[in-house]
Amino acid sequence: MSFRYPFLFIVITILFLSIVGRLFYWQVVKAEMLSEMAFLQHSGVIRVTPVRGEIKTSDGFPIVTNKISYLVFANPREIKNKNQTLNKLSSVIEIDTASVSASLTKERLWVPIKSGVGIDVKKEIEKINLSGIGFEQHFTRFYPEASMAASMLGFVGKDDDGKDKGYFGLEGYYDRLLRGKDGYSVEIHDALGRPILSKRNTVSSGVDGSNIVLSLDRSIQFLAEEKIKHAIEKYGAAGGAIGIMEPQTGSIIAMASFPSFDQAAYQEYEEDLYKNYFIANTYEPGSTLKPIIMASALDSETVSPQTKCPICQGPVLVSEYELHTWNDKYYKNTNMIDVIKHSDNTGMAFVALKLGADKIIYYLDKFGIGRLTDIDLQGEAFAKLKPRNSWYEVDLATTGFGQGISVTPIELLNAFSAIANKGTMMQSRVVSAIESPTGEVVKIPAKIREKPISERTAKVMTEMLVNAVDKGEAQWARVKGYRIAGKTGTASIPVAGHYDPTNTIASFIGFAPADNPKFVMLVILDKPTTSIYAAETAAPVFFDIARDLLIYYGIPPSE
Amino acid sequence: MKKSSITLLIFIGTILILSVVQGGVSNKLSTKGILVGKIEEEINYYKTQNTILSEEFLSRSSLTNLASKASELGFAKVGQPFILNSSTPLAVRQ
Numbered sequence: 001m002s003f004r005y006p007f008l009f010i011v012i013t014i015l016f017l018s019i020v021g022r023l024f025y026w027q028v029v030k031a032e033m034l035s036e037m038a039f040l041q042h043s044g045v046i047r048v049t050p051v052r053g054e055i056k057t058s059d060g061f062p063i064v065t066n067k068i069s070y071l072v073f074a075n076p077r078e079i080k081n082k083n084q085t086l087n088k089l090s091s092v093i094e095i096d097t098a099s100v101s102a103s104l105t106k107e108r109l110w111v112p113i114k115s116g117v118g119i120d121v122k123k124e125i126e127k128i129n130l131s132g133i134g135f136e137q138h139f140t141r142f143y144p145e146a147s148m149a150a151s152m153l154g155f156v157g158k159d160d161d162g163k164d165k166g167y168f169g170l171e172g173y174y175d176r177l178l179r180g181k182d183g184y185s186v187e188i189h190d191a192l193g194r195p196i197l198s199k200r201n202t203v204s205s206g207v208d209g210s211n212i213v214l215s216l217d218r219s220i221q222f223l224a225e226e227k228i229k230h231a232i233e234k235y236g237a238a239g240g241a242i243g244i245m246e247p248q249t250g251s252i253i254a255m256a257s258f259p260s261f262d263q264a265a266y267q268e269y270e271e272d273l274y275k276n277y278f279i280a281n282t283y284e285p286g287s288t289l290k291p292i293i294m295a296s297a298l299d300s301e302t303v304s305p306q307t308k309c310p311i312c313q314g315p316v317l318v319s320e321y322e323l324h325t326w327n328d329k330y331y332k333n334t335n336m337i338d339v340i341k342h343s344d345n346t347g348m349a350f351v352a353l354k355l356g357a358d359k360i361i362y363y364l365d366k367f368g369i370g371r372l373t374d375i376d377l378q379g380e381a382f383a384k385l386k387p388r389n390s391w392y393e394v395d396l397a398t399t400g401f402g403q404g405i406s407v408t409p410i411e412l413l414n415a416f417s418a419i420a421n422k423g424t425m426m427q428s429r430v431v432s433a434i435e436s437p438t439g440e441v442v443k444i445p446a447k448i449r450e451k452p453i454s455e456r457t458a459k460v461m462t463e464m465l466v467n468a469v470d471k472g473e474a475q476w477a478r479v480k481g482y483r484i485a486g487k488t489g490t491a492s493i494p495v496a497g498h499y500d501p502t503n504t505i506a507s508f509i510g511f512a513p514a515d516n517p518k519f520v521m522l523v524i525l526d527k528p529t530t531s532i533y534a535a536e537t538a539a540p541v542f543f544d545i546a547r548d549l550l551i552y553y554g555i556p557p558s559e
Numbered sequence: 560m561k562k563s564s565i566t567l568l569i570f571i572g573t574i575l576i577l578s579v580v581q582g583g584v585s586n587k588l589s590t591k592g593i594l595v596g597k598i599e600e601e602i603n604y605y606k607t608q609n610t611i612l613s614e615e616f617l618s619r620s621s622l623t624n625l626a627s628k629a630s631e632l633g634f635a636k637v638g639q640p641f642i643l644n645s646s647t648p649l650a651v652r653q
Binding site: 061062065066067068119137142144145146148189218219222 | 603611
């Protein structure tokens, strides 16, 4: 009897201590590992994909938005008859049955079959009632205006991790803003896998992408695209582009180029078409550069409108090269007003030679030629100006009439807008405001980029350009009753060390109304075949669009 | 009964009651997961419907669609618009 109590006491104490020891081992020594094991057993980390921001035109219409699409997937373990399932599925969606069949092995739980499936197709598949076939909801880009402004908007593809990524144009430039930020949340399940309300924690909250609002006018963009398509057909051109800008703000109102591509099916097009002709293509501008050179000469007081050209009576010989006018007509002692009116190459060679290399380089740089315009679009290119020591006399003379120098259309449009905007060149831009996911709108103010010429010079140059429209080669196409300033450009195309004798780039640049411009526009036709001259191809397209724009803006005739 | 014993009993009682309440509430909440799941499903359904309707609306109101519909219905662009200007009336000029 006497030893029973101590014995029992010792046994109970040992049991108690072993329980305490075991608890200590679980709760202190192995606590971290066991917590992790438990966490993995009853919870799951969910990636919360942000919704990509919309791109809206100036009227608030989402030209790029998101639509619901589905990824069709299979769980091979739940499929009863593999061949029958795939045959039925292939009657609704286009799939490579052989390769899908090979991937449906019992070891796999989830096999993707086809992505980007629409809601109607999903409903059709659901009707067939196939076991082991499921759907995963995704958002894909949707373009209500189809391929409108495709090269300006860019497209959304995938990055190396399979996540959405914007390429080219606005999608590329504003990718981080549009994309938003991924979020992660942890969901705790009960024994049956049902979510428990009180145990859902957000590890990191995601942010949906911001919307961007463009200065692009949808109606004008539509008009520009219709007109350029029609012009390419009418004049048998290889391509064409139109850019329309508001000179007072540098805002792009429309930007169209053809041939183009369909953003929704970008994979089906050649990569070259992804590039925006207006910002990525350099070309020799020809006579459309003359107003820039002439404005530089006027601003530096190298010439005045009444200055007579002493070398314009015939072809000009510069360093063994003979320079001709475009129509081989020569005007003795012609003044600067008529040099612009007749688009006289010899007159412009005289101006450029008188201006000299230093001043030409200085002014071209001030006009932004040879530099990026820094427009908010991905894929902008530029051609640097030659270094000062590489400027020979003949380079100087040909630059006077826009040959031997390369620019992008946006560079030229931006430079020309300075003449329209009293000598001040604004920063060109496409986005005018940003809308945060919470609805906060941040407007992007217009920014002055440079002031290459004085207001007085801009005014004189404008009058010379109005005169060129009213009395120049393209006067037949002008819009009667309106004062429009503009200049044709028939540029030769350099090919392998010489100029293509049969093809040209025909363009017209101008603004209207001349005294208080509402828009500045550049029309380019690449290799027109019905006529090589801009006065017969690009100019009528320019005036046709200008007429519609003046009516659209409700501007009455002034004359 | 001593005062300290009563206080101890009250503490123990409170702890027991709170434990029972906590157990009950946790139990209730855990079963609400099913309801939450259903609510989330419903929210997703309406979100999906909204997106589908918005897609339909945007497609129909696009200029591309309107222009093609207008063309089908026989609408044509006015060639030369008539503009009223402020020229002097004929009677005044004479």
